[in-house]
Amino acid sequence: MKVDTAAAVVEPMRQSSVWKRFKKQRSLHYFVWIGLLFLxxxxxxPMFGILxxxxxxxxxxxxxxxxxxxxxxxxxxxxxxxxxxxxxxxRNTLVxxxxxxxxxxxxxxxxxxxLSEVKNMAFRRVVQxxxxxxxxxxxxxxxxLAFTFLSANAGLLNRLLLGLGWIDEPIPFLTSPNYFWGLxxxxxxxxxxxxxxxxxxxxxxxxxxxLYEAAQMDGAGRLARIWHITLPGIRGxxxxxxxxxxxxxxxxGLVGSxxxxxxxxxxxxxxxxxxxxxxxxxxxxxxxxxxxxAAAIDLVQSLISVILIFTSxxxxxxxxxxxxF
Amino acid sequence: MKRSLExxxxxxxxxxxxxxxxFATAYPFYYLLVISFNxxxxxxxxxxxxxxxxxxxxxxKTFFGDSKWMSALFMSVLRTGVGVVTGVLFxxxxxxxxxxxxxxxxxxxxxxxxxxxxxxxxLIPYYVVLRSLGLLNTFWVFIIPALLNTFFLLIAISFFRExxxxxxESALIDGAGELQIYFKIILPVSKPLLATMALFxxxxxxxxxxxxxxxxxxxxxxxxxxxxxxxxxxxRVSLSAEAAIAGASSVTSYSLQVTAMIxxxxxxxxxxxxxxxxxxxxxxLGSVKE
Numbered sequence: 001m002k003v004d005t006a007a008a009v010v011e012p013m014r015q016s017s018v019w020k021r022f023k024k025q026r027s028l029h030y031f032v033w034i035g036l037l038f039l040x041x042x043x044x045x046p047m048f049g050i051l052x053x054x055x056x057x058x059x060x061x062x063x064x065x066x067x068x069x070x071x072x073x074x075x076x077x078x079x080x081x082x083x084x085x086x087x088x089x090x091r092n093t094l095v096x097x098x099x100x101x102x103x104x105x106x107x108x109x110x111x112x113x114x115l116s117e118v119k120n121m122a123f124r125r126v127v128q129x130x131x132x133x134x135x136x137x138x139x140x141x142x143x144x145l146a147f148t149f150l151s152a153n154a155g156l157l158n159r160l161l162l163g164l165g166w167i168d169e170p171i172p173f174l175t176s177p178n179y180f181w182g183l184x185x186x187x188x189x190x191x192x193x194x195x196x197x198x199x200x201x202x203x204x205x206x207x208x209x210x211l212y213e214a215a216q217m218d219g220a221g222r223l224a225r226i227w228h229i230t231l232p233g234i235r236g237x238x239x240x241x242x243x244x245x246x247x248x249x250x251x252x253g254l255v256g257s258x259x260x261x262x263x264x265x266x267x268x269x270x271x272x273x274x275x276x277x278x279x280x281x282x283x284x285x286x287x288x289x290x291x292x293x294a295a296a297i298d299l300v301q302s303l304i305s306v307i308l309i310f311t312s313x314x315x316x317x318x319x320x321x322x323x324x325f
Numbered sequence: 326m327k328r329s330l331e332x333x334x335x336x337x338x339x340x341x342x343x344x345x346x347x348f349a350t351a352y353p354f355y356y357l358l359v360i361s362f363n364x365x366x367x368x369x370x371x372x373x374x375x376x377x378x379x380x381x382x383x384x385x386k387t388f389f390g391d392s393k394w395m396s397a398l399f400m401s402v403l404r405t406g407v408g409v410v411t412g413v414l415f416x417x418x419x420x421x422x423x424x425x426x427x428x429x430x431x432x433x434x435x436x437x438x439x440x441x442x443x444x445x446x447x448l449i450p451y452y453v454v455l456r457s458l459g460l461l462n463t464f465w466v467f468i469i470p471a472l473l474n475t476f477f478l479l480i481a482i483s484f485f486r487e488x489x490x491x492x493x494e495s496a497l498i499d500g501a502g503e504l505q506i507y508f509k510i511i512l513p514v515s516k517p518l519l520a521t522m523a524l525f526x527x528x529x530x531x532x533x534x535x536x537x538x539x540x541x542x543x544x545x546x547x548x549x550x551x552x553x554x555x556x557x558x559x560x561r562v563s564l565s566a567e568a569a570i571a572g573a574s575s576v577t578s579y580s581l582q583v584t585a586m587i588x589x590x591x592x593x594x595x596x597x598x599x600x601x602x603x604x605x606x607x608x609x610l611g612s613v614k615e
Contacts, residue, residue, distance in 0.1 A: 049450020
């Protein structure tokens with residue numbers, strides 16, 4: 001309705017030429033142009049910056065150097081392929097991403113179903129309120145919490161296990177390569193499960209309650225009702241979230257925190273499992289100043305991601321008829 | 326209606342599991358609070374799990390008395406304050422322009438925005454741009470690159486579209502310019518939108534760590550996030566049980582780290598009720614974005 005009134009107001013303007021209309025809206029265009037200028041500088045220039053992956057770029061050349069530096073073709077991609085860390089980094093990126101999706105995707109759904117089955121609203125509200133608080137806490141604080149609970153010298157868990165006599169010496173959760181993947185999956189789940197449960201709770205709230213009543217009449221128990229009504233009822237939402245997850249899988253899926261985790265919780269001790277493409281590119285670029293090489297490494301990941309987005313969208317469209325674009 | 330056996334078992338198990346989940350989310354925060362009010366050297370002996378075994382305010386006194394931490398806290402507050410005001414006003418101004426349905430080139434403008442939302446050049450070229458602009462190692466590296474948030478831009482556009490056009494028409498007849506209309510009419514009627522954007526932008530600035538750690542070098546530009554990373558990495562190497570911080574004998578680098586964590590969580594808890602009020606809508610839009 002509001003659109004209708006707006007259309008009526010602009011009607012007289014339509015008759016004048018585009019130029020006249022433009023002149024009349026001039027200041028509005030200025031507002032938009034400031035925004036576009038911002039995007040040009042901070043979004044589009046970096047996109048052109050990808051060119052440096054194919055060039056011999058040095059930082060002293062500034063932005064202009066992106067275009068003027070000498071072409072070297074796929075030199076840096078070949079170099080990455082031959083890097084002694086190539087295999088490890090690709091493995092870590094893939095394993096971490098896949099593990100995180102496998103574990104962090106179903107948990108919010110489960111949590112949402114569990115919460116929706118609680119009849120005591122006060123209890124439900126308390127649990128739910130606490131569950132998404134960690135979403136708003138920074139990864140730096142999560143790193144601090146990981147230290148507080150899991151470190152070998154001060155960690156509460158290690159103290160508890162030692163005190164109970166279950167272990168003889170502290171488990172190096174934070175510094176051993178054996179634990180990094182578990183640590184990353186665990187903290188991602190702890191931080192984001194409650195937040196992503198919100199979207200599924202909203203979907204569950206949209207299910208027609210008469211369906212439950214009818215099922216109860218037919219003698220369906222609680223689990224049967226969840227299985228036959230709740231889960232099918234949120235199928236559309238689940239598929240959309242799944243597409244988003246698969247598309248962003250290399251960034252960490254819907255919890256999207258591979259870089260933060262690998263960077264903050266990665267250290268010399270667990271480097272064998274914690275170094276991923278993004279952190280390696282960052283270190284090569286900023287610490288060693290090898291910008292072209294770093295950009296090439298980054299680009300490999302972006303390309304895989306784009307392919308994954310389109311593939312998952314295509315598959316979802318074929319399988320369930322739901323898609324993003 | 327009588328509850329069946331399955332019903333009772335289900336509810337029992339469900340409530341127990343949720344209680345465990347609640348404990349797993351809430352206890353870590355509570356434990357930090359306990360440690361921060363406990364004598365640092367005493368913590369290392371163990372025992373302070375649910376209540377301070379040796380209550381003290383020393384940790385907070387040391388924290389708030391340390392110029393390094395105070396400077397970091399000040400910088401975090403400053404970047405959050407300036408970042409919120411400039412970011413919200415800038416994003417809304419662009420959104421106000423784009424919210425006009427009859428805008429010439431509207432389609433083109435939108436495709437520029439949407440494309441920028443989905444694709445990025447990655448961190449390395451982005452860093453090169455910041456460096457070339459001379460933003461590195463200045464306060465403005467926290468503010469300027471965060472001026473426009475494309476996600477909130479789209480939310481603001483749809484919000485502004487709902488504002489009745491006659492509100493603006495009368496002002497136009499009175500001869501007001503668009504900038505005047507933006508500040509005097511549009512913003513005052515958009516308070517719920519501004520509140521939402523301010524809260525989420527603020528949390529983003531407050532929690533931001535990568536720019537604080539890698540885009541600035543001067544000591545006075547160090548934020549709370551940076552100092553936290555620093556002290557956590559220190560504690561990782563040594564808890565400095567013996568080497569308690571000079572002046573306050575019971576304070577260890579670990580108890581100070583936990584106190585700093587509490588200080589960086591506290592503002593989030595303080596605005597949490599307000600965040601909650603708005604974020605279901607934000608969540609829905611957020612999922613469309615990602």
